[in-house]
Amino acid sequence: MGTIEDIAGRHSTRAYTSQPVPPDVLRQIAIAGLQAPSAMNHQPWRIVVVTGPDKLALLDAAGGGNNAYTYGAPAAMLVAMPVDADPWGAIDAGILVENMALAATALGVQSCIAGMPVTSLKGPDGAARAAELGVPEGYQAVISLLLGYGAQGGQGHAIDHSKVIGL
Numbered sequence: 830m831g832t833i834e835d836i837a838g839r840h841s842t843r844a845y846t847s848q849p850v851p852p853d854v855l856r857q858i859a860i861a862g863l864q865a866p867s868a869m870n871h872q873p874w875r876i877v878v879v880t881g882p883d884k885l886a887l888l889d890a891a892g893g894g895n896n897a898y899t900y901g902a903p904a905a906m907l908v909a910m911p912v913d914a915d916p917w918g919a920i921d922a923g924i925l926v927e928n929m930a931l932a933a934t935a936l937g938v939q940s941c942i943a944g945m946p947v948t949s950l951k952g953p954d955g956a957a958r959a960a961e962l963g964v965p966e967g968y969q970a971v972i973s974l975l976l977g978y979g980a981q982g983g984q985g986h987a988i989d990h991s992k993v994i995g996l
């Protein structure tokens with residue numbers, strides 16, 4: 830598939846099989862993240878790879894566990910940004926996570942960009958979980974990408990052409 834097909838094919842997957850994503854595939858997805866543009870080329874990010882049920886369960890803590898936020902995905906990537914990131918930081922992180930989601934699609938891996946898992950890393954208990962996952966000191970996870978193989982098919986959201994102005 831080409832880029833246009835991958836963009837159209839990406840969709841949020843919220844049920845995964847237990848099949849792990851091979852490490853070399855995770856690496857390719859992370860590299861796609863590192864290739865994202867960033868304001869002034871600061872590349873302020875860190876990408877924290879989370880695998881294994883015990884570590885993934887930490888991301889469900891704020892939701893009461895039971896895969897509440899991770900949907901049984903066998904892997905997740907946290908995009909961590911400096912706590913004192915410049916005002917462009919949120920845009921940088923967003924581009925990075927979409928780069929990774931599109932790379933995953935191209936590699937036959939389903940995904941879900943998910944904010945709720947990082948809520949499990951906030952507050953005093955959350956900080957301990959973040960440290961356990963390897964989020965570096967001075968950084969905070971701002972968004973996650975769940976990764977795995979979808980347990981059922983899916984398709985992206987309907988698009989509204991009227992939101993394009995001027996064409």
Ligand SMILES: Cc1cc2nc3c(=O)[nH]c(=O)nc-3n(C[C@H](O)[C@H](O)[C@H](O)COP(=O)(O)O)c2cc1C
Nearest residue numbers: 839840841843941942943944945946972984985986
């Ligand atoms: C910043 C951001 C945060 C999101 N957080 C969650 C989340 O916590 N859980 C979830 O299931 N989906 C989450 N989503 C996925 C959106 O719900 C999804 O992209 C939207 O419904 C459109 O569907 P699609 O991705 O299948 O096209 C998030 C998406 C974005 C961009």
